[in-house]
Amino acid sequence: MKYEQLAKDIIKYVGGKENVISLVHCITRLRFKLRDESKADTEALKNMDGVVTVMKSGGQYQVVIGNHVPDVYADVMAVGGFQAADAGNEEEEQQSSGNLLDKFVDIISSIFTPVLGVLAATGMIKGFNALFVALGWMSEEGGTFAILNAVGDAFFYFFPIFLGYTAMKKFGGTPFMGMVIGASLVYPTIAEIMAGEPRYTLFAGTIFESPIHIEFLGIPVILMSYSTSVVPIILATFFGAKVEKFFRKVIPDVVKTFLVPFFTFLVIVPLTFLLIGPVATWAANMVGSGINTIFNLSPLIAGIVIGAFWQILVIFGLHWGLIPLSFLNLDTLGYDPILSMIFAASFAQIGAVLGVWIKTKEQSIKTLSIPAFISGVFGVTEPAIYGVTLPKKRPFIISCIGAAVGGGILGFFGTKLFTMGGLGIFMLPSMIGPDGMDSAFWGSVIAMLAAFGLTFVLTYLFGMPQEPDTATAGATTAAADAPAAVTEDTDTEIIASPLTGDVLELSSIKDETFASGLMGKGLAIEPAEGRIVAPAGGTISAFFPTKHAIGITTDYGTELLIHVGMDTVNLNGQFFTGHVEQGDHVNAGDLLIEFDIEQIKKAGYLVTTPVIVTNPDKYQSLIILEKGKVNANDELITLTNNEA
Template sequence: MKYENLAKNIMTNIGGKENVNSLTHCITRLRFKLKDESKANTEVIKNLDGVVSVVRSGGQYQVVIGNNVSEVYKDVVKLYNFTIDKEPEKNEELKENVSLFNKFIDIISSVFTPVLGVIAATGMIKGLNALFLALGLLTQTSGTYQMLNIVGDCCFYFFPVLLGYTSANKFGLNKFMGIAIGGSLVYPSISGLMAGNPLYTLFEGTIIQSPVYLTFLGIPVILMNYASSVVPVIIATYLGAKIEKLFKRIIPEVVANFTVPFFTLLVTIPLTFILIGPIATWASQLLGVGTLSLYKLSPVIAGVLIGAFWQVFVIFGLHWGIIPIAFNNLSTNGFDAILALMFGASFAQIGVVLAIMFKSKNRKLKSLCMSSFISGIFGVTEPAIYGITLPRKKPFILSCVAGAVGGGILGFANSFVYMIGGLGIFGIPSFISPKEGITTGFYGMIIAMLVSFVLGFILMFFTKVEDE
């Protein structure tokens, strides 16, 4: 209970437990859904020792803590007996009027936040494996390479299973039903069926030409590779939640324990393969082609814009609207440019912070700069943004300028990420192609990272520091 006092102060000023509908946390923030945000004393919470800032975004009241957020979260849960993994959609009080965009951001953040840590970890292992291969330390036939590849691929290959769980938690479906829906999409026999001769072909001669390998009750089933996919399982789980609620209303409780899952899966999974999966996959492919086409219009301009505004997106939680596109690009194209273009932004931020640390005479500010710089090296920049640069405005603007230059370099070098890796320096191996090894895009990333950092430092070093 190291953060007992901070937990009590936050909960007191947020309006008490009775004002909280749900509570989760991400890498740096406690994410509350409040019944009435007007009851929260935001200015008091912002000034609590241990709180970096408060952000309202996507229908959430977010208290930015920093690196110790998981410990603060645990103390809040213990003190106030919160139920972890609460299913907020079952709470009638959450049916408030919020915009469609906020609902979208809320859904995406709720579905992706719980899995980002393990996806980043396995991505880092996959990236290191690609690095070892590129340096000649391992060969593709070696046992070590094969084992590391299994560890690196396990989560992303079975991504629908992970998202089935988190989506079910968000939409109020039984979590194991969500796992079952996700598991059906990566069922091993599907690839075996697709290796045979098709019965016939649908939509022949069009861009959605599809061979049919099996039928269900006479209805053609278009089989696709759903490994690593994102959109189909989220939509399928949402549908499953609606179907489950319908059967719960009409089936007597005495037999509901096994008959509700029976009928829910019997309806949801065939519908997913017959209708949802193909349509969602075609939409995903179009989205992948569309984003790549926009990128190809001018990679440099795309890099400048994303590099400049990425930190702004993070502040308002808007990056959650972009991350699914990146996941989709990785599953459909095998690479992604969006997450690559923002790579220099965090290094621009810590370059500015390091300059402030050298110039400032305020001991407390110097100490805050040091801790923020260290966390920023590993890609966690919220302490730097909320605690140092954003309140002083000019430093934040300068970091955006340096990030824009880095993004432009990344675009010019055609730098891509080939996996979801770690943040900050742990993201470097993500730029190594598993097929081509170290390319010019990788060297472009190194140059962009260094330029963003050095430019951020220089711009801030010749700008006046506000020590207060």
Template sequence: MKYEQLAKDIIENVGGKENVNSVVHCITRLRFKLKDEEKANTEVLKEMDGVVAVMKSAGQYQVVIGNHVPDVYKAIVEVGGLESKGSADEADGGDKGSLLNRFIDMISGIFTPILGVLAASGMIKGFNALFVAIGWLNEEGGTYQILNATGDALFYFLPIILGYSAMKKFGGTPFVGMVIAMALVYPALEGIPGAAEPLYTLFAGTVFESPVYIEFFGIPVILMTYSMSVIPIIVATFFAAKIEKALAKITPNVVKMFFVPMFTLLIIVPLTFIVIGPIATWASQLLGQVTVWVYDLSPIIAGAFLGGFWMVFVMFGLHWGLIPIAFNNVAVSGEDPILALIFVHSFALAAAVLAIWIKTKNETTKTLSPPAFISSIFGVTEPALYGIALPLKRPFVISLISSAVGGAIIGLFGTKIHLLGGLGIFQFPAMIHPEEGLNTAFIGTIIAAAVGMVLSFVLTYFFGGINQKATAAPAAEAASAKEETVITIQNEDIVSPLTGETIALEKIEDTAFASGTLGKGIAVEPTEGKLISPVSGTVSAMFPTNHAIGITTENGAEILMHIGMDTVQLDGKHFTGHVEQGAKVDKGQLLIEFDIPEIKKAGFPLTTPIIITNSGDYKDIAFTETKQIKIGDPLLSLEK
């Protein structure tokens, strides 16, 4: 390992790994949170080869490394046996960002390890349904059954998979999370309602009416179906990780190995059945009653409501309050409006994924998009939802909006399903009226699906934020591309990327930049919230929080522009990126927009260093003497 010795020395001189609460990195430095900063040997670290500077700021112990900080960080994590939390904006435990963003980031982070197999399972399920639809297979045959088990296994036992990844993300023991999930989908418990009469019924005659089949030490347990659910196991593992950590602190080492998991399970599993189950059950029952009431009030409003929020309901397991109503409607009256109103959601999601597939330059996203698109068309939305749309946020919201429009159209036409079974395109036959055939209501279904798809595609393609940080090319790819390109260093003139007042680099507050050890350059105090490209070249580094960007010019200059001081702590808030890592940019092209008043209001200086990180490749670097500068004015002159 190239930086193994440096990593060992850094860990030793920050007080050892036992003194490290956490460590992340930004674009130039390691950011430690130490238990006791007095234990760190700051002077030794400052003199260490490979360390540019050491700073204490914003509650962090910062060890400035330079451009190769990601490699040093990896060595730190590996050598020290520390938990990898990635770059500063990825670090868990911050209270930054909106609640919705934090929730989406958590969900997508938990699903990231299973994206490949999730997409594969969706493809198998979709094609198996296709083979049945065209008559190649029948649902009674062994081939269908085995393929169905292959494709459906991950979805049915999804809580077990998520139990592992969620528990790991929350800092607990992954196998404990799996056991919690196994208890939730334990067949004997799931089968009780169908095999026995309830002991009694709680809240009979109300919307919260709940049959009770079992008790736990006299406490009623309201059973629900946890297979294919997402939120219950994530909530359970969140609390399980905290319980496990608390037990680990008070349990003697000699019995810790089995006492901690035993008591964690004994606490969290009953708690999940007793608390999470009833909450989810009652919420879904209430949703069912509200939906029926809204439909009676206005089918159009009900369509917009159900279509727009169906994917959210599925995420939280609330759809189980609607499924029984729909099934009962078909059984009793031969038709149901509820499942018809949510019909467009898979098509809207598929169209969003199609737009991403066409537009994105990220190889991972482009690889995941085709199977996610196909499985969504077939009605299996999990790969597209959790693997692509939800992490990117905007396409997810656009899919909800488009599905709401489609649901409203279906409500307008009064479309209902007349058969159970089939998802996605295979649900079209269920919309055919048994007596009237392809009537107006069926035509309305086609119109709704088409409108939902077109709307979702167009909005995602043009407003989905596909070229921003969520689809930025992986750093490893950009680094690899950079290594493969041989550039001959030449003289270069660099214009100002900002409008504002120039400041000598040595006069700024951040000593790492002021000392010039990260490279020679100049700083600008911006008066306009736009950063443009000062050269033509390639984006060599685009930090996910959009507060810093690196560009390698066609003539070999390596430029780093860092908007403000410690602005990484804003976690991307008030910054909007317009390019992605690895992108080719032209001189004058808009790179980043930032909200000056809001950033200042948050208490962060906006002084922006513009430095040449490979200053050693040049004989001389001349700086402008102009105090007030505008975008495009001469700023630096590099002489080889």
């Protein structure tokens, strides 16, 4: 197993396999349902190689892996001994706590996540088929078109069968029974009956007017077209799972294998045709019409709002709430105006990544930017968001602005999605409608280029904090707002004091690990004020949940550790207030931590604070510039590179 050790560590830090109720994955994330999220070590997971970040949303504990998540998922399943069919106890999962929004997002993501890959693949085939016809490379009358269309269209036409499996599994029923319910809805004979002359009409003259072709036990059946539909099968399997559980309780074990599905089908399939299907379809039609009406009021504003907030919804996993609405529109309207508005978002994101890559001097960010850019082209933006733009803050905000502009252009041109296809660049063919490459399609191309170009330019010009120029850094060391910098000798860096207090020799403190120099070289400060400020410009590389210790990697590669007090980890964050988060970029003098000196001492702990250079081997010399008393932002340590 390629990711066996990573899988073992992930299982360990989510609280062990006994803490896992279920596990699924989407394009970039492992989505755990945990019995007790407090048992998971979120910070340890975030700091692991191979893990981008951790999110808690929609009732799920989401470990963001990146593009290779299917391989990691397979190894986690194997190492944990989880069953792919349920990965835990689905019934227990169903009863787990959470607000209504969390439960809704969890249900939708669990139902649609398993089919996303096939959904994207078949949608891409449909989209490219339309593209080839529009370009004149293929005829709709030819056999090539027919076969490719069969591949691309079959999944959508029989969508209720596939959703029957995933929805029934989610609701705790037998998945293959869900498939039978879905297959009943799209059974060809039913479609043939609907094509004939109706026997009579119900609700004539109302919006619910329905032709009646058949009856069931004398009860009129309102037949609907359920191919490509979503809501009817989800509701049918929801009630079907409950019916199945009832019969499992009352039917003897010796005949349970065949009598449970027998009676379940006899109840739920007719009930779906008589009541659940028509009601769900009517409701879906009304919602679809309502959405279309809202969009028609101002497609421009709708595009701006959806474009601006799409990436934020992705971060919290709330974008799943729009998926059913999109399918509903495709089923009732034949197109979807919602998800088409997010097309430009991924290109805004990679525009920001390119701007960061060109502008930054941080090698780690440059290294991350290349794969993040490539995956973003194909619509997978989590590596870009979590690895590059979000930690830098401004590039992420600018990417939202670019996505809003792109969304507004899409709304202005009336761009629509005609099939659920691929993401990123592969989404383009999905926006070719019956009229071919019309102005709406070319609007999507304009939106893509505008979002990318605007975001790149804004990120390059305004998105990155000014990083010191090594050629002139000596002049900035005397500036009040930049006490730590590289001197005129470009191989020397000066680190400022993060505290006000008395400087002590490291060997004099009452902690053998620090005093012996095992953690690195440096000094200690007996603080006079409970404030830690950034001793140099850099990135917060580690910030412990207890807020008592913080790691900083300066813009020039010096790795610093500031540890407030001895054994203060036992306070579990009490008396400490953090003002930054891991991944933040800070400037020299920025406030990092506040702590209550008196309360910590009353609790029986020392507040002596080591300031350690944890990569001293990089330097030829480390000199303490200040002795005795020191104020925050005073020059404290000078470092000379080995190459000097």
